Amino acid sequence: MATMKATLMYGPGDVRVEEVERPVIEQPTDAVIRMLSTCVCGSDLWPYRGLEGEFPEPRRMGHEYVGVVEEVGSDVKDIKVGDYVVGSFCLSDMTCDICKAGYPSRCMHGGFVGTAQAQYLRVPLADGTLVAAPGKPTDEQLVDLTAASDVLGTGWFAADEAQAGLGKTIVVVGDGAVGLSGVLAAQQLGASRIIAMSRHADRQALAKEFGATDIVEERGDEGVAKIMELTGGVGADGVVEAVGTQQSMMQAIACCRPGGYVGYVGVSHGVQLDGGQLFFSEVHLMGGPAPVRKYLPEFIDKIYKGEMHPGKVFTKTVNLDDIAEGYRAMDQREAIKVRVRPW
Amino acid sequence: MATMKATLMYGPGDVRVEEVERPVIEQPTDAVIRMLSTCVCGSDLWPYRGLEGEFPEPRRMGHEYVGVVEEVGSDVKDIKVGDYVVGSFCLSDMTCDICKAGYPSRCMHGGFVGTAQAQYLRVPLADGTLVAAPGKPTDEQLVDLTAASDVLGTGWFAADEAQAGLGKTIVVVGDGAVGLSGVLAAQQLGASRIIAMSRHADRQALAKEFGATDIVEERGDEGVAKIMELTGGVGADGVVEAVGTQQSMMQAIACCRPGGYVGYVGVSHGVQLDGGQLFFSEVHLMGGPAPVRKYLPEFIDKIYKGEMHPGKVFTKTVNLDDIAEGYRAMDQREAIKVRVRPW
Structure with missing residues (x-):
């Protein structure tokens, strides 16, 4: 069994990195991406601060991600292995009535991403959810793309x-x-x-x-x-x-x-x-939950043209192994937002 | 002192028509109109049903009106004596930032009309508040215009x-x-x-x-x-x-x-x-309170072209002397809305 490092929250204030099973294609519309950059969200602090009650079991964390496509299911047509991709915290088919009305965060067949603070991520509805960048991002573009994913x-x-x-x-x-x-x-x-x-x-x-x-x-x-x-x-x-x-x-x-x-x-x-x-x-x-997906093509365009640098919100970067320190720094307001290097 | 008939609510369920002082021009931006048609509003039923507390003193009623201009103040430029006019329940100068943004019901210098169930009405900010119809309305147009004023x-x-x-x-x-x-x-x-x-x-x-x-x-x-x-x-x-x-x-x-x-x-x-x-x-x-004023020119146009008949909501008409019966019929849901003939 192939494994990878992933973030688990065991309870308020208790964030750990452990070896877990590496995700594989489960549905023909899935993609699996190798994570290039992820981060800690302000909303991750709600459970961290004990404001969301008890944890019946350790919780995988993370919903912001930039990666390179490692594998795709048989029904994935637009996203290719090797693409540099960004997605939002919501899954979207981009074909249902609600997606077409401009609210892909409320896709009729969607769901949420919740395991992105890790080295690999399975992304359902890959053709709808992911947007491919025009090429390999520079270091600065990678940081900016990470901000584009949610914040x-x-x-x-x-x-x-x-x-x-x-x-x-x-x-x-x-x-x-x-x-x-x-x-x-x-x-x-x-x-x-x-x-x-x-x-x-x-x-x-x-x-x-x-x-x-x-x-x-x-x-x-x-x-x-x-x-x-x-x-x-x-x-x-x-x-x-x-x-x-x-x-x-x-x-x-x-x-x-x-x-x-x-x-x-x-x-x-x-x-x-x-x-x-x-x-x-x-x-x-x-x-409501932001329909980030609909803005991603414009964000990628602006980021690759250098027209904006949303990544400046990351005032601290940690390695995945040290993500607990990232949570701590955000919780203490020492950092505005913390980026995480998965490798 | 010139007098006129007007509606007063003495308390829940107690609506009377009495002789009161006829309004006169008070500000140079006022107009006084002779009422051609008015009506009872669903919101008039709240105090009628005792849902707005005590009445320290009898309350003049009414905020829907179609009339003919009897007199204008010295600063009124657009509205002329003899014009057939409709206005909304809100006063609007149509020149402040909020009016220009499309919300004349929230005019920065506005207020509310509250004495329209009567034979005459003083209308402040006449040039902004009132809209002149292209000519004397037919009986049917008069009914439709009465609906345009609020409902x-x-x-x-x-x-x-x-x-x-x-x-x-x-x-x-x-x-x-x-x-x-x-x-x-x-x-x-x-x-x-x-x-x-x-x-x-x-x-x-x-x-x-x-x-x-x-x-x-x-x-x-x-x-x-x-x-x-x-x-x-x-x-x-x-x-x-x-x-x-x-x-x-x-x-x-x-x-x-x-x-x-x-x-x-x-x-x-x-x-x-x-x-x-x-x-x-x-x-x-x-x-919120509807910015009726901004729609009035379009309403008047559609009504004079016979494109719509909003006056069909009036399923009962009473003379001003019998307005208490109009309140009763609306309260009992015997009528959808009651129109009032002021003369």
């Missing part, structure tokens, strides 16, 4: 749903890797003013590098008052919400002008919205 | 935000005058399939006349299951929510496909939305 796509989705575009004023609530990616997305989409709500110097600096025109350190009511002051009492045209708490959601809605757009991608933890308050806020509200 | 515009807004359009499948939750107007709006906007959720024979009939292709009588989980069955397990592209209760809102969200659009115009009464559930529904949610 860039998630921030981009929020900015897209916030209708970031030419002439727009966009507020970004949350200065984690997703929020910062939302700043980058708003800049790439042409927003003329991008206000990052952040109180950490290192994140403020990256927000500015990604295109933020203003930084607001205040939160809650004070933060909203500051946004109103900066927008002449109107509010923002669009708001990216990238935290998922009651406070961040209410802050996002309150910063938005009537008729504006809130794109929320922070996975809700205990958020409750009052219908009457929402009615009289009169903002467009849209969020 | 058609509110249903239209919901259908518009639900992205009703060519080839779309639209579900309408609620078979009151607003829901039925949402059916008409979806039909006018080109939706190919319009599923009205209704269990009253008279309202089903009008829904079909307005363009509904399917009727679903079930509610709640059974209703959702039926919509899923009718849409091949996908859900509707867009949903109009025109009730405002917890059940109707959850039903609307559950009927919508991932990435679809819910336009909600039922004024929320006690609705609470769970953030996590909303996140994983992944639908666009938008609602």
